[in-house]
Amino acid sequence: MSSFSSIIHFFLLSLPLLSISCLSLSQPPNTKPNPFILPIKKDPSTNLFYTSVGIGTPRKDFNLAIDLAGENLWYDCDTHYNSSSYIPIECGSKKCPDVACIGCNGPFKPGCTNNTCAANTINTLANFIFGGGLGQDFIFISQQKVSGLLSSCIDTDGFPSFTGNDSPLNGLPKITKGIIGLARSNLSLPTQLALKNELPPKFSLCLPSSNKQGFTNLLVGSIGKDPFQELYKFVQTTPLIVNPVSTGAVSVQGVPSIEYFIDVKAIKIDGKVVNLKPSLLSIDNKGNGGTKISTMSPFTELQRSVYKPFIRDFLKKASDRKLKKVESVAPFEACFESTNIENSLPRIDLVLQGGVQWSIYGNNLMVNVKKNVACLGFVDGGTEPRMSFAKASIVIGGHQLEDNLLVFDLNSSKLSFSSSLLVHNASCS
Numbered sequence: 001m002s003s004f005s006s007i008i009h010f011f012l013l014s015l016p017l018l019s020i021s022c023l024s025l026s027q028p029p030n031t032k033p034n035p036f037i038l039p040i041k042k043d044p045s046t047n048l049f050y051t052s053v054g055i056g057t058p059r060k061d062f063n064l065a066i067d068l069a070g071e072n073l074w075y076d077c078d079t080h081y082n083s084s085s086y087i088p089i090e091c092g093s094k095k096c097p098d099v100a101c102i103g104c105n106g107p108f109k110p111g112c113t114n115n116t117c118a119a120n121t122i123n124t125l126a127n128f129i130f131g132g133g134l135g136q137d138f139i140f141i142s143q144q145k146v147s148g149l150l151s152s153c154i155d156t157d158g159f160p161s162f163t164g165n166d167s168p169l170n171g172l173p174k175i176t177k178g179i180i181g182l183a184r185s186n187l188s189l190p191t192q193l194a195l196k197n198e199l200p201p202k203f204s205l206c207l208p209s210s211n212k213q214g215f216t217n218l219l220v221g222s223i224g225k226d227p228f229q230e231l232y233k234f235v236q237t238t239p240l241i242v243n244p245v246s247t248g249a250v251s252v253q254g255v256p257s258i259e260y261f262i263d264v265k266a267i268k269i270d271g272k273v274v275n276l277k278p279s280l281l282s283i284d285n286k287g288n289g290g291t292k293i294s295t296m297s298p299f300t301e302l303q304r305s306v307y308k309p310f311i312r313d314f315l316k317k318a319s320d321r322k323l324k325k326v327e328s329v330a331p332f333e334a335c336f337e338s339t340n341i342e343n344s345l346p347r348i349d350l351v352l353q354g355g356v357q358w359s360i361y362g363n364n365l366m367v368n369v370k371k372n373v374a375c376l377g378f379v380d381g382g383t384e385p386r387m388s389f390a391k392a393s394i395v396i397g398g399h400q401l402e403d404n405l406l407v408f409d410l411n412s413s414k415l416s417f418s419s420s421l422l423v424h425n426a427s428c429s
Contacts, residue, residue, distance in 0.1 A: 036141040036193055040066065042208050043173035047298035047398060049207055050176050053189075054140030055151070056083025056110070061140075063176045067124075068205075068295045069248065069259040070181020073139075073189045074121045074132055076169060077111040077153035088113040089134040089150065097186070102133055110135060111155035119152035119187070122249045123179060124296055125171025129249050130154055139189075149192050153178075183258040184410065201410035206421075207295070209363060209402035234418040234426065235405065238262055238352040242413070245287025247390040257287065257390075260408065262415055263353040264291040264394060267310060270317050270346045274310050280393050281306070287390035291350070293406070293415075297397035299331075299367070301381035306393050314376060317346040332367065332375035339372055350394075359419040364400050 040051045049066045055075065060083075062075045086109075091101035096117035104112035111133060119134035132154035139149045154168060169177065181188045182203070190203060243257035264281050267274045280303070283290035302310055311333055318325065321344045324337040345365055350358040366374040377399045381391075407416035418424075 036144060036146075038141055040207070042210060042402075043175065046171070046173050048173055049295055049398065050173055051180060053180070054138075056081075056137050057085035058083075059138075059140055062178060063173070064178045064180040065172045065176045066182065066295050067179045068182050068293060069124070070179050070188065071122065071183050071185035071248070071258055072119060072150070072152055072187035073178070073180050074119070074152040074154065075178035076156050077109070078155055079157035081111075081153075081155075082109045083137055085138050086110045087136045089117040089136060091115050091117050093117070095136075095150070096134065100131075102131060104133075109155075110137070111153045120249075121152055121154045121168055123168055123170065123172065124249060126168055127166060127170065128168075130168045141193075146193070146196070148196070149189065150187055151189075184260075185258050203408050205401070205406045205408070206404065207398060207402050234421065234424055235407065235416045236356040236358075236418075237414050237416045238354060238356055238358075240408065240410070240413045240415050241283070241290065243283050243287055243290060243292075243390070245283075245285075245390055247287050247292075247392075260293045260415070261290050261392075262293065264350050265353060266351040267306075268349040268351060268357070269310075269313050271349075272313070272317075273351075274313050276306060276309060289391075289393045291394040291396065292392045293396045293401070295398050295401070297395045299377045299379050299397040299399050301379050301395040301397060303381050303391060303393045304383045307378070307380045310378070311376075311380075314346060314348075314378075321346065326373055329369045329373065329375055331379045332369065332377070333380070334376040334378075335369065335373055336366075336375070337372055338366070338368065338374035341366075341374065350396075358417055360400055361423065362420060363422065364402060364404070364420050367399060 038051045038053065040049055042049050050063050051066055052061055052063050053073075054061045060081060064073065064075065089095045092099070098118055100118035102116050102118045103114040106112040113133055113135075116133040116135075119132050121130040121132040123130075132152040134150055134152055136148060136150055139146050139151070156167060156169065172179070182190055185191060193199075194201065239262070241261040241263050243259065243261050245257060246252050246255045247257040247259055261283070265278075266281075267276065279289075281289065281291065315325070315334055318334065318336065323341055323344055326335050326337055329335050342362060345361060348360040348365065350360070352358060365376060367377040368374050377397075381395065403420050403422050405416075405418040405421060409416070
């Protein structure tokens, strides 16, 4: 497998103007909003992505995992953390989106306040669902200080049982202390930033394939010429689908999912359609099925009834191409001797609504697991929903998103995508 060195950018160009009564517009009239830029890196141990923000007075920097499905920004405000500018959101106030309240027996500090609006502290990799307090504090995005933004913190040091697999931080990169959510939620950080700057609902994402590629960036606002303009010639567009059933860890009846779904009609391997029942790829009345995009799944997961015919066809095509299969390496099934295989790999196409195809090949297909061995980066997602979550038929994971430009336009409910930019000898820089 060849390696590529480039600087990738993750741009959040703008997001929805949703109704959040707690935020006020601070932008002076007739001035252009300032862009907000955050560095983003890949963690080699978990294959997840993270960024960094500063919070509070004095400023403390927190590395936070990036979750496309995350509804808010939450962080571990441990026993040693405090902030003089922290303001808890009072339960029952106009700023409180929920009727639930939390309290605390310890000294007043972020994460330990009384009569405080409850906020979800959700990590889909953890074994439990946790609750934190909703608060308002300064948030520093690079060198810009932003006021009036809502976030949630939880003091894990205050609960001795929050250790190991029971921790809200379970499964996240060890360098991180929480999650920054980018979902269709009023409390997600980009949505709040967009509201404060009166921006249209649109953001772009391009993830690095290595922690050595420098930084990716998050940008909110307009700075003249679109830095992605030269890459749009590689982009195709498909509708974003709203799953009408809540699919998160906290499901609310009658409320649609805040995750990002696309309508995959078929899967092709080397141009041949995998034989699947169409119903397996659609969303049923319980919210199961469909295809969602996830930054918290390192590799693409296929529900077992999709995975079995898919892997069978892939292995057949690999055999036709004279690829030398070797012993499987968990969690992957299809593993091969990797010497000079890059140009011999079968190509996978996701056929989307409108007939456009998201092509997956090269580095987005294979994972180097050890010397001279590479495995197909698609895994068996099983059959049963995890916890009480609705289960997608396909979850496009982080490895398949790397070096792909994705533009989420929530105003027109469309996703624009480039497939791998490396094939075009281009990068997100």
